Amino acid sequence: MDGGHCPGPVLDCVSMTVADAVARILILEGVDVLFAYPLNPLIESASKAGIRPIIVRQERTGLHMADAFSRMHSGERIGVFCMQNGPGAENAFGGVAQAYAESSPIVVLPMGHSREWAQVQPNFNSSLNYRQVTKSCEQVTLPAHLTATLRRAFTQVRNGRPRPVMVEFPSDLLNEEVPEPFSYQRAPRIRYGPDGPSVARAAEMLLQAERPVIYAGQGIHYAKAWQALRELAELLEAPVTTSLGGKSTFPENHPLSLGSGGRSTTRMVHEFLSQADLVFGVGCSFTSTPFGLSMPSSARILHATVDSADINKDVAVEHGLVGDARLVLEALIEEIGPRLNPEGRGRGEGIAQRIQAIRKEWMAVWRPKLTASHQPFTPYRVIGDLMRTVDVAETIITHDSGGPRDQLSPFWECVSPLSYIGWGKSTQLGYGLGLALGAKLARPDKLCINLWGDAAIGFTGTDLETAVREKIPILSILFNNFCMATELMFYPTASVKHRITDISGNYADMARSLGCYSERVEMAEAIVPALERGIRKTREGVPVLLEFMTTQETDMSVFP
Numbered sequence: 001m002d003g004g005h006c007p008g009p010v011l012d013c014v015s016m017t018v019a020d021a022v023a024r025i026l027i028l029e030g031v032d033v034l035f036a037y038p039l040n041p042l043i044e045s046a047s048k049a050g051i052r053p054i055i056v057r058q059e060r061t062g063l064h065m066a067d068a069f070s071r072m073h074s075g076e077r078i079g080v081f082c083m084q085n086g087p088g089a090e091n092a093f094g095g096v097a098q099a100y101a102e103s104s105p106i107v108v109l110p111m112g113h114s115r116e117w118a119q120v121q122p123n124f125n126s127s128l129n130y131r132q133v134t135k136s137c138e139q140v141t142l143p144a145h146l147t148a149t150l151r152r153a154f155t156q157v158r159n160g161r162p163r164p165v166m167v168e169f170p171s172d173l174l175n176e177e178v179p180e181p182f183s184y185q186r187a188p189r190i191r192y193g194p195d196g197p198s199v200a201r202a203a204e205m206l207l208q209a210e211r212p213v214i215y216a217g218q219g220i221h222y223a224k225a226w227q228a229l230r231e232l233a234e235l236l237e238a239p240v241t242t243s244l245g246g247k248s249t250f251p252e253n254h255p256l257s258l259g260s261g262g263r264s265t266t267r268m269v270h271e272f273l274s275q276a277d278l279v280f281g282v283g284c285s286f287t288s289t290p291f292g293l294s295m296p297s298s299a300r301i302l303h304a305t306v307d308s309a310d311i312n313k314d315v316a317v318e319h320g321l322v323g324d325a326r327l328v329l330e331a332l333i334e335e336i337g338p339r340l341n342p343e344g345r346g347r348g349e350g351i352a353q354r355i356q357a358i359r360k361e362w363m364a365v366w367r368p369k370l371t372a373s374h375q376p377f378t379p380y381r382v383i384g385d386l387m388r389t390v391d392v393a394e395t396i397i398t399h400d401s402g403g404p405r406d407q408l409s410p411f412w413e414c415v416s417p418l419s420y421i422g423w424g425k426s427t428q429l430g431y432g433l434g435l436a437l438g439a440k441l442a443r444p445d446k447l448c449i450n451l452w453g454d455a456a457i458g459f460t461g462t463d464l465e466t467a468v469r470e471k472i473p474i475l476s477i478l479f480n481n482f483c484m485a486t487e488l489m490f491y492p493t494a495s496v497k498h499r500i501t502d503i504s505g506n507y508a509d510m511a512r513s514l515g516c517y518s519e520r521v522e523m524a525e526a527i528v529p530a531l532e533r534g535i536r537k538t539r540e541g542v543p544v545l546l547e548f549m550t551t552q553e554t555d556m557s558v559f560p
């Protein structure tokens with residue numbers, strides 16, 4: 001059991017309604033903000049109990065905020081979202097499905113239809129329909145079952161593979177009285193690690209390998225294993241790359257960093273991975289995705305994951321370790337450390353030099369794009385200017401689906417943990433805004449940025465008003481190219497004949513009308529001053545949208 005984790009007091013109260021009891025349990029679970037969309041009596045009960053409800057403009061954004069909130073706390077504090085039956089529950093599907101795909105631990109509390117109607121067509125039943133996108137999904141049918149159901153849900157969400165859990169409350173149940181005595185104890189977080197012989201075998205494989213590459217996933221964030229990852233990499237003198245979700249688990253300015261993976265990646269990742277004789281995936285699922293790296297068929301695969309269901313799933317592994325990434329890494333360090341010469345293996349310097357040499361070649365190709373001043377400018381110029389303008393260590397950034405993801409991830413050099421929210425196991429346009437909002441709530445001291453395209457803002461843009469109303473001062477960076485540029489190659493006929501990839505709008509005007517500070521930027525030399533003004537405004541507590549008028553960029557740092 002997590003030592004620093006207070007089990008919390010036991011509640012023993014006089015009678016209260018189910019809705020009030022849920023609010024009390026949320027408090028015992030450490031919840032102080034409830035992301036929500038009406039109607040749901042939990043919102044009123046939460047507010048009475050001292051929890052801040054945050055009302056969004058559509059369910060998806062509330063779920064995205066809860067998702068980022070959990071990520072930023074490494075799953076120790078959990079983002080919770082509630083909505084109404086019927087339209088609310090139906091409309092929330094995308095947000096839950098995205099959190100499931102990304103393995104984000106959130107608690108979702110839909111109201112359901114009354115028990116009389118819940119099983120009757122065509123009423124939407126969450127406990128039936130959400131089963132494929134949740135780790136556990138239950139409906140409470142009696143007030144007496146409330147505490148056991150929430151105990152199960154919070155235990156599931158805090159342990160093992162992080163993923164959404166759901167508890168549905170029929171509308172008529174929420175106002176019923178909870179029988180006495182009523183007691184609840186905070187769900188524990190239990191860490192588990194691999195057995196000794198599997199650690200010894202893994203250590204042997206790592207020591208034997210001539211050209212190992214460490215591939216770190218977001219399990220490092222959830223286990224807070226950043227330091228252990230670095231120690232093992234330095235001990236082995238092995239280069240490190242990450243998945244998109246794992247970006248910022250390892251400092252990308254470290255001499256052993258290859259940069260992050262994804263559909264677009266760095267030349268260093270490409271070169272080292274294609275020549276690796278062993279890949280050690282840690283805190284990752286090795287899930288096949290168009291937005292992740294493919295593992296070289298010639299390499300032996302060693303896989304450490306918190307979920308045994310990932311072992312041998314998409315990638316055949318030679319050996320697997322199941323457990324919390326920090327426990328795995330610490331066990332490996334303990335096993336490997338004494339077996340190495342204290343002077344080191346003599347590999348690190350050569351590897352670092354090779355990484356630098358390849359980086360130089362790679363950046364010689366890309367630097368012109370990152371600094372280009374032609375008119376209109378490319379999104380890469382904005383990314384280059386943004387990196388030079390912000391304090392990267394004090395920034396949390398996320399991309400969106402479409403061009404921004406693949407334009408940003410190879411070039412944004414993370415230097416501190418949890419400074420990048422990477423995603424791509426599902427790629428719903430409009431996810432990034434809610435992530436930035438949730439991150440800013442969790443980390444008000446950081447500059448929180450979402451970078452998106454003009455198709456993405458079409459999905460969730462009205463939630464800029466949520467940022468204004470709830471005083472969540474993020475910096476939103478929009479690339480407006482009047483186009484779904486990433487779709488162009490699929491529609492050589494339809495994009496010309498019927499202009500199916502053309503879209504339009506003045507999003508700076510839209511954001512201003514919702515109460516944000518905004519600017520539309522058309523000249524390359526105006527980018528940095530606009531960014532500086534925008535950052536200043538966020539410090540004054542005002543959410544900002546900067547709309548950059550860019551080319552229809554389709555070039556990406558991809559390798560065959």
Ligand SMILES: Cc1ncc(C[n+]2csc(CCOP(=O)(O)OP(=O)(O)O)c2C)c(N)n1
Pocket residue numbers: 401402403404427428429452453454455456457481483484485486487
């Ligand atoms: C909800 C959803 N529907 C469809 C897609 C498929 N899709 C991926 S990128 C994209 C267009 C993105 O356009 P924009 O945001 O303007 O970025 P750009 O391609 O111009 O860089 C589409 C339709 C998606 N990712 N999400």
Ligand SMILES: [Mg+2]
Pocket residue numbers: 453454455479480481482483484485
């Ligand atoms: Mg676009």
